[in-house]
Amino acid sequence: MTEKLSNAAREAMLGPLLENGWQLDQSRDAIAKTFKFGSFIEAFGWMTRAAIWAEKWNHHPEWRNVYNRVEVTLTTHDVDGLSSLDVKLARKMDTL
Numbered sequence: 870m871t872e873k874l875s876n877a878a879r880e881a882m883l884g885p886l887l888e889n890g891w892q893l894d895q896s897r898d899a900i901a902k903t904f905k906f907g908s909f910i911e912a913f914g915w916m917t918r919a920a921i922w923a924e925k926w927n928h929h930p931e932w933r934n935v936y937n938r939v940e941v942t943l944t945t946h947d948v949d950g951l952s953s954l955d956v957k958l959a960r961k962m963d964t965l
Contacts, residue, residue: 874956
């Protein structure tokens with residue numbers, strides 16, 4: 870069972886993500902980031918690679934693609950906030 874991040878886990882796990890461009894959305898206990906690419910096809914290719922991981926882990930992002938930008942929001946709806954799944958997917962997205 871997935872659990873909402875504790876305060877201690879938040880500090881340890883979110884710090885590196887925030888340093889890497891992710892932002893907290895306090896209004897809904899989520900993290901968000903905009904990824905920019907050289908073209909639409911690069912953005913869409915990245916989304917495809919991210920989708921494979923999201924499906925594998927059964928944790929799907931909220932995202933929006935406009936030309937060379939992909940706006941991503943991660944939260945775990947089952948726990949009504951951030952969980953380790955969000956951190957895991959954010960880290961993977963940063964490496965793709």
